[in-house]
Amino acid sequence: MTNKTILHAKHIEAGAKMVDFFGWDMPINYGSQIEEHHAVRRDAGMFDVSHMTIVDVKGVQAQAYLRHLLANDVVKLQDKGKALYSGMLNEAGGVVDDLIVYFFDETNYRLVVNSATKEKDLNWLNLQTKGFDVTITERDEFAMIAVQGPNAKAQACKLFSAAQQEAVAGMKPFYGVQAEDLFIATTGYTGEAGYEIMVPNAHAADFWQQLLDLGVTPCGLGARDTLRLEAGMNLYGQDMDETISPLAANMGWTISWEPEDRYFIGRDVLTQQRAEGTDQLVGLVMKEKGVLRAGQKVTVAGGEGVITSGTFSPTLGHSVALARVSHTVTDTAEVEMRKKWVTVDVVKPSFVRNGKSVL
């Protein structure tokens, strides 16, 4: 049984090429993935991300529960609406999923988790409630539309009511606000400004159509992947999974070590790994012809590794990749491509932000 988002008919209507994405029939592109990519970097594009799972965590011990569940510390969230990116780890320190948590108050939070891991995540969230006075509620009555790009906010604002416009005016990155029927967040997965908007299912197709009428480009999973990779953002299942430590997935910054007496799931293993050193996720840049691809072998001075995500970067005009390599920092690496070893540059895993190269 294939799942369909509430916007499925809109994708078919637009002539999208559909693919199976972990049980969801989703658009891979609407014609040209590269044109869609450029629309987001230069103007405004939109993505149907309704397949992602929205979960509300409420109760008198919601904060204590999330401090136990997540490697990042929700105590950092003090401003209403502020969001935090975190890994949710297992006891072995592997990543069950990565997610965004929004703070409303200490008894009320909202999580957005991946679609591919939905069942597993909900089971895990429920399992960990043991001993905590919290309720976990999936909110599948909402569709979610990401509008991203330098003109995305201005375009989306045209559809907002006066009250909604006031609610988002001056909202900093990584915040979310419930404004009338919409939950509007300044988050995204592209490295551009924009909104992720939760829309009641009944209004989602209209909202999508109105954005289309404004000239916002519909974008598929293909462009979503090249955009997030240029921005150096991980894709769960590819750049990390349950067998990979967040320390080996460029997620060290999302681990709150202080206060030391906060126990979170996976902490003991991470503490040991941190002392011993782990693999690390680095960026690779190849300026010559060819495209780095996931699965290709990598060697660095004194070690080896593998490309976890690789693509042609439409913004840069050459290939970039994320690779997990042994704990050795070098300036170059060798990648085995089509039976030949090619020398590539090793960089921090971030390539493009706000339309510009950061190399």
Added chain:
Amino acid sequence: MSNIPAELRYASTHEWVRPEGNGIFTVGITEHAQELLGDMVFLDLPDEGDEIATGDDVAVAESVKAASDVYAPISGEVIAINEDLEDSPELVNTDPYGDGWMFKVKADDAGEVESLLTADGYAESIEDE
């Protein structure tokens, strides 16, 4: 259903061949092939003067999705390559049978083309995929 021009001949590996006279043939990949591959980002073409034999991997079409070998549909000498593809690989997507051509071959045996698939034969072969 993708476009398969009746006047061309085809290899089951998705190359098309167009006779240009004097034993010269133009080679490219089919609309169906470019649809499967998605947006093209690099073409690695053979060099002029290369001797190629039927079935050799002579070029690489690299798209956002995958790198795919292009095979020589006939034997002969490469006498021209489409240099426009260096800067505009997307021509393979937008005009696979026209401006998206890849290379021209002077056939060793012009009759070899008769052994390739007709448009109908190619259409059948991709239906079976």
